[in-house]
Amino acid sequence: MNLNEFWDYLIPGISLGALYAVIAIGYTLVYGVLQLINFAHSEVFMVGAFAALLVFTKIEPSNPSGLMSVGLVALGFAVSGLAGAGTAFALEKVAYKPLRVRNAPRLAFLISAIGASFFLTHIAGKLFGRDPKPIPDLFVNKKVFEIFGARVSVLQLIMVGAAIVMMIGLDLLVNRTKMGMGIRAVAQDAETAGLMGVDINKVISRTFVIGGLLGGCAGFLFGLNSQVTYTMGFFPGITAFAAAVLGGIGNIRGAMIGGMVLGIVESFSAWQFGDEWRYVSAFAVLILVLMFRPTGILGERLGRTA
Amino acid sequence: MSSVTTKTREPEASFSATSLAKLRHKPWYKSDAFRRLVMCVLLGVLFTIMTGEQAGDDVFYSLNDSLTNWPWLGTWVAVAVGIWALITFHSYLLGNPALSPVHKVIKDATAEVKKVTPVLGRREVKWPLIIALVVVLALLPTWVSGFWNQVMVNEIAVYVLLAIGLNVVVGWAGLLDLGFIAFFAIGAYSAAYWTGKLPVSPPVELTPFLVIPVAVLTCLVAGVLLGAPTLRLRGDYLAIVTLGFHEIIYLLATNADEFTNGPAGVQGVPHPTLDLGFWSYEWTTTDLEQYWWMIMVIAGILIFLFLRLEHSKVGRAWTAIREDEVAAAANGVNTVKYKLMAFAIGASTSGIAGVVMASKVQFVSPASFELMFSVLVLAYVIFGGMGSIWGVMLGTAFLAWLPQILKDYVDEQDRHMYLGAILVIMMIFRPQGLIPSRRRKRELNLAKEGLGDADAMTEPVGGRVS
Numbered sequence: 002m003n004l005n006e007f008w009d010y011l012i013p014g015i016s017l018g019a020l021y022a023v024i025a026i027g028y029t030l031v032y033g034v035l036q037l038i039n040f041a042h043s044e045v046f047m048v049g050a051f052a053a054l055l056v057f058t059k060i061e062p063s064n065p066s067g068l069m070s071v072g073l074v075a076l077g078f079a080v081s082g083l084a085g086a087g088t089a090f091a092l093e094k095v096a097y098k099p100l101r102v103r104n105a106p107r108l109a110f111l112i113s114a115i116g117a118s119f120f121l122t123h124i125a126g127k128l129f130g131r132d133p134k135p136i137p138d139l140f141v142n143k144k145v146f147e148i149f150g151a152r153v154s155v156l157q158l159i160m161v162g163a164a165i166v167m168m169i170g171l172d173l174l175v176n177r178t179k180m181g182m183g184i185r186a187v188a189q190d191a192e193t194a195g196l197m198g199v200d201i202n203k204v205i206s207r208t209f210v211i212g213g214l215l216g217g218c219a220g221f222l223f224g225l226n227s228q229v230t231y232t233m234g235f236f237p238g239i240t241a242f243a244a245a246v247l248g249g250i251g252n253i254r255g256a257m258i259g260g261m262v263l264g265i266v267e268s269f270s271a272w273q274f275g276d277e278w279r280y281v282s283a284f285a286v287l288i289l290v291l292m293f294r295p296t297g298i299l300g301e302r303l304g305r306t307a
Numbered sequence: 308m309s310s311v312t313t314k315t316r317e318p319e320a321s322f323s324a325t326s327l328a329k330l331r332h333k334p335w336y337k338s339d340a341f342r343r344l345v346m347c348v349l350l351g352v353l354f355t356i357m358t359g360e361q362a363g364d365d366v367f368y369s370l371n372d373s374l375t376n377w378p379w380l381g382t383w384v385a386v387a388v389g390i391w392a393l394i395t396f397h398s399y400l401l402g403n404p405a406l407s408p409v410h411k412v413i414k415d416a417t418a419e420v421k422k423v424t425p426v427l428g429r430r431e432v433k434w435p436l437i438i439a440l441v442v443v444l445a446l447l448p449t450w451v452s453g454f455w456n457q458v459m460v461n462e463i464a465v466y467v468l469l470a471i472g473l474n475v476v477v478g479w480a481g482l483l484d485l486g487f488i489a490f491f492a493i494g495a496y497s498a499a500y501w502t503g504k505l506p507v508s509p510p511v512e513l514t515p516f517l518v519i520p521v522a523v524l525t526c527l528v529a530g531v532l533l534g535a536p537t538l539r540l541r542g543d544y545l546a547i548v549t550l551g552f553h554e555i556i557y558l559l560a561t562n563a564d565e566f567t568n569g570p571a572g573v574q575g576v577p578h579p580t581l582d583l584g585f586w587s588y589e590w591t592t593t594d595l596e597q598y599w600w601m602i603m604v605i606a607g608i609l610i611f612l613f614l615r616l617e618h619s620k621v622g623r624a625w626t627a628i629r630e631d632e633v634a635a636a637a638n639g640v641n642t643v644k645y646k647l648m649a650f651a652i653g654a655s656t657s658g659i660a661g662v663v664m665a666s667k668v669q670f671v672s673p674a675s676f677e678l679m680f681s682v683l684v685l686a687y688v689i690f691g692g693m694g695s696i697w698g699v700m701l702g703t704a705f706l707a708w709l710p711q712i713l714k715d716y717v718d719e720q721d722r723h724m725y726l727g728a729i730l731v732i733m734m735i736f737r738p739q740g741l742i743p744s745r746r747r748k749r750e751l752n753l754a755k756e757g758l759g760d761a762d763a764m765t766e767p768v769g770g771r772v773s
Contacts, residue, residue: 038543040682058366099735108483109738112689115682116730123724128369130362131720239550239678246547277562284551291548292536 008151010272011265016157018264019164020226023219024241025248025256026171027089027212033188033251034208037107040114041096042216043238044121045088049217050136050224050233051129052084053077057137070140074159077139077221085217086210092117093209098202126231133228136221160222167215168257174211175253184208188251240267240280243287249297258298262286340395344388351387355380357728361718445603448596455711456599463707464602465664470687470703471609471696472656477685478693478744479622480649481629482538483546486553487684490526490654492560492676494661496567497522499671504573507566515579515666522662523655530654531647538646553681560673572672576665590666598667605663609656610696616652617696625649626746686730692740694747702741 024046031039056076065073096117100110144152175181183204186194195201223237244263248255263283270282290298335341352374359373374380426432448456469491476484499505501521503512513521537548560567567573578590579601590597616622624645627635636642665671683706691702709729710722717725739748 032543038546055366096731096734100738103735103738105734105738108477108689108693109734111483112686113731113734115686116727116734119723119727120731121727123721123727124357126362127359127718127721127724128356128362129366130364130369134366235678239554243547243551246544250543277558281555281558281562284554287551288537288548291540291544295540295544297544 005150006272008149010268012148012151012153012157014265014268015261016160016226016264017268018261019161020219020222020260021237021241021244021264022257022260023164023167023215023222024237025245025260026168026253027216028242028245029248029250029253029256030184030208030212032245033253034184034191034205035097035110036251037110038114038242039092039209039212040111041092041118041121042089042212042242043234044118044125045085045092045213045216045234046220046223046238047125047231047234048088048121049081049085049220050229051125051220052217053081053221053224054129054134054136054229056080057139058134060137062137062139065139066141073139077136077225078163078218081217081221081224082214083217085215085220086213088121089209089213089216090206092213093206097205097209101205122231122234129231131231133230133233135228136224139225156225160226163218163222167218171211171215172253180204180207236280240283243284247287247290247297249299252297252299255297255299262298343394344391347387347391348384351384352380354387355383357721357724358383361720441603441607445600448599456596458708458711460598460602460667461664462711463704464599464606465660465667466684466687466707467700467703468602468606468609468660468663469657469684470691470699471606471613472653472660473684473688474693474696474699475613475616475625475656476649476653477688478695478699478747479617479629480625480646482646482649483542484549484650484653485546485685486549486551486556486681487653487657488676488678488681489549489553489556490529490657491661491664491680492556492673493526493529493654494522494658495665495671495675496560496661497525497658498662498665499573499576502577504576504671505566506564506568515577515662516581518666519659519662522658526654526658526661527651530651534647534650538643538650550678550681553678557673557676557678560676567673570673572670572674574670576669576671578669579666598663602663605659609659613696621645621648630750690730690733690740692743692747695740695742695744698740698742698744705741 024042027042027045028039031037031042057073060073062069062073096113097110100113140155142154142156145155145158146153173181175184183194183199184207186197186199187201187204187208191201194204219237220234223233227233240263241260244259245256246259247262248257248259250256263286266286267279267283271279274282294300355376356370356373358379359376360369362369427436448459451459469487473484473487476482476487496505498515498518500507501509501511501513501518502515503509533549533552537545540548561570563569580590581588590601624635624640627638627640628642628645632642664675684703687703687706688699689702690706691700692698706726706729710726713722713725
């Protein structure tokens, strides 16, 4: 084990983990208030990436640098976040609310989400083409500094920085604001929260929007890191969902930890066993952890612990 | 006394009739009719996009094309607005809606169906019907073209087998299994292994028929190995663990080149042969019906066994576990044992389907075992009506057939878009599935009326909404 290589793999692991953490929050939030897996969240992520792709293909930035780059990245976050939030909002209205009104069984929600996920994936493929496309360069992705010989790039800094900002913001939002209190109340006991004057429908809708906002931004970051395709949501989506479960689904801080753990595990297993085994070890870790802690690292529910 | 009452009432009196009306007043843009109109117009636009051109090299091409194609866009939006008008103003447009022809037809049809259903349940009607159905099904491959024959066996029949197996796990025992195709893969790869087609050679070579028991055993063991440590997990945790298991199996099949030949897959899995000494039979791909009949026989045996199981002690134990695991355990049901049993039975059914698939297609590659297929089988089961074997079979047959028939009408790459839309629509309007099982229908009705939560998987989410 070479110490330099250790850092070489740790840093991408952390930046990937930060992304997973941000996506996992979307899963965990929805699970918290609705107790169901939002299978279509991976498509929210994909839509965010496509929104950024569309905007920057239209703008065609030429060799941006300095302030221009900062502005473009901010624009990217705004656009993809909005697109993600909009998609999640529409998703809730179309694929979840009608079922909720009819008191459908839980598995029906799962299937409806799967259907919506299929639909969004393939309509994106149809609309925007099925070949991967890169987002145009928004900044010079140069080395910023080195930690023990491992290079840290601008993009990695942005990824980790944005993730940290989003996570802190979300934590404050959920724990300190009135809206957050509503979310926690619905997560704990929706019926009672409704009796106490919480508008359950609004809370659920807003929860989806918050999750979608984070998911869309994560999609933008992921698109910068690699390329944008219609199926891009699938693997990060599953892994982030695994991360949410690993941390204890419904638990926001758990999702952050779970995401980080899975990102780092993936990166290290790519180093130790080869790139093709990265997902195998991520899922193996998940199964092992769940065998010994059946409710994840930090344990259950939004309302009770976070 | 009266003055006291008026005093306590004083604050209420400030709510005059006008202020109450103001409170109750909804601005026009918040009215249901307007919201429906927006929804309908959006759906019209969405439909235009769905039926528009395929994307070109330019990311904007398809979007631009469908949104500037005014006649097409206009038609869809007009249709949408028309539907909206019909929904909103049907009483003006049709007079009394109860008298409208559509309503009458639906009413008559439901009355007719209600009259027929109990007759169908009678023994002297039921059995001839089932026999007729089996005969028709058996003769079906001789009537259809070669292409449809392939579809019937490779897509429909194999998935019906899978769905029958998954129904035991999800529909009866209530275990959410998102990795069902993993066992299908194990079955298929065992077929390849025991017939000596994998890069590693087996101790003895068998014909695919003899592989079936071996594959069943392998899948049983795999099911128990996965299930034993993980079955104490609750619903969604189990889902992600089974999903993870699927991914591990899939990635092993893809990456362990020296054992599985990697993504290229293995070819030449032989057709099964049956040699009973006095009578021998060989399956080929030239005679298209053979595999169909083989699967029909296998499915028939499985259905018979599973129907016996459903109402046996085991089946009742599953129901108890599905409805309330804690209560079941408290009443002396060995939950771990029965859950493992369901898991293992489902896994071995999947394994049988895997062997059949491998020997029919004669080719095994990881591409047939992607995660999407696991998700699809689950969708088939729930679409059909989980817990009811007939519903599950019908749902699977329909959803597996649909993409094939859609091929003729829409672009091949768009088929899953329509499939997804159908799943959403179906779950909105008929969440219990095509033919729900009788017990499940009752559970859902009770849950709807607020009498208990039916089972761990039916509890309403997010509280009740008004």
